[in-house]
Amino acid sequence: MTVASDVTFAQDMTPPIKEEAAPDALLAATGVTVRFGGLMALSDVSVSIPKGTIVGLVGPNGAGKTTLFGVLSGLLKPNNGRVFLLGEEVTSASPQKRARQGLARTFQQPELFNGLTVRDHLVLAYRASHERNRLWRDAFTGGCLRRPSASEGERVDGLLDLLALTEVATQLADVLPLGTSRLLEVGRALATSPLVVLLDEPLAGLDVHEAEQLAAALRRTVEEERVSLLLVEHDIGTVLSISSHIYVLDFGLLIASGTPEEIRDNARVRSAYLGDEDVAMSRSTIGSSEDTKS
Secondary structure, X not given: OOOEEXXXXXXXXXXXXXXXXXXXXXXXXXXXXXXXOOEEEEEEEEEXXXXXOEEXXXXXXXXXXXXXXXXXXXXXXXXXXXXXXXXXXXXXXXXXXXXXXXXXXXXXXXXXXXXXXXXXHHHHHHHHHHOHHHHHHHHHHOOOOOOOOHHHHHHHHHHHHHOOOHHHOOOEHHHOOHHHXXXXXXXXXXXXXXXXXXXXXXXXXXXXXXXXXXXXXHHHHHHHHOXXXXXXXXXXXXXXXXXXXXXXXXXXXXXXXXXXXHHXXXXXXXXXXXHHXXXXXXXXXXXXXXXXXX
């Protein structure tokens, strides 16, 4: 769990920025403060995730990213502040209620079932959200995950194609490489037909090819599904290349917010996290991504 002390705040005399939640945001947090005893994990943090966008959330270990994810998903209740989903306040709502309203999330470690195929995972996620009664009925009657409805089959096939998982659809999940497992985690989240997905370090542990494949899949997901993604990631180059807006946390404070270009050129962010060499690499990453898209 990430925490930061009040003493640390006092060492940095630059005040945190004040961010206003966009009125049309699908998911927003305003003035969120979280304390664990005498430790301050988040201090007056506000973020907004508009429709059909990838929003990045970056910062070093201990910045408060995991804590903010916990508040947004309902796993943590803030000491102060409010959370809104589709314009409705959900600060006190359970994670289950938020999921039913269109919020999904992935975790750093894929939580997959041994003995189930890639397709089975997507079917299970789809039925848990769209056909819950049938899921329980099949479990007790031995139907398991067979006999898909037309809408289910169309949705699952579409996700397999979207995430380039069609060729491994019949493989067991426990033999998948890490990169493919992370793609499947994204697919399971999308199978619930969410409006917003919280992605917790999806690129962690991936090689360059796997990271590029996943980043491309995330772009396609936003373009074709019109879903919004909030991405926590340590790979600054990738965050800069695929996000339309980025928030930067430092010891629980929101110290920067803006477009990738604004974040890349922000002196405070550059000196704290990026460094000249990393900024140059991020700039070249953005250029190569744009060349690829054009």
